[in-house]
Amino acid sequence: MSCVLKLLRAVIPLGIGVIGLFSVADRLYLVNGEQYPRFMAEDVGAVEFDDLNRLQVSPCNGDPLEVYPKKDFWVLRCGYDYFHGHTFISHANPFANRIRQ
Numbered sequence: 001m002s003c004v005l006k007l008l009r010a011v012i013p014l015g016i017g018v019i020g021l022f023s024v025a026d027r028l029y030l031v032n033g034e035q036y037p038r039f040m041a042e043d044v045g046a047v048e049f050d051d052l053n054r055l056q057v058s059p060c061n062g063d064p065l066e067v068y069p070k071k072d073f074w075v076l077r078c079g080y081d082y083f084h085g086h087t088f089i090s091h092a093n094p095f096a097n098r099i100r101q
Helices: 002-032 049-055
Strands: 065-069 074-078 087-089
Touching: 049 065, 049 074
Parallel strands: none
Antiparallel strands: 065 074, 074 087
16 A cells, blocks of 8 residues: 555656646747647637637636737637636737727
8 A cells, every 4th residue: 555655646746747847838838939739729710809708708708818929820818827728729810900000
């Protein structure tokens, strides 16, 4: 029994560390990266400014919605982390019609 406890004492902190490392790496890549892995986000097509409210109410449950421009698309993230939030890809700038020229 003591071997199992020793193993659990080693595996649990290691698992927490791996999850924490993934969360930090995801956040850094989301904010600073030129691209974002498409398999980690749901493609929602071309989202316009008016669609942001719909996304924030339904899948985001009122959490803040962050928008990050990438090379060929925009990443929309509900909440602040990958595990608790939802991540979407938009093929259009949601703020395009709001930018003053």
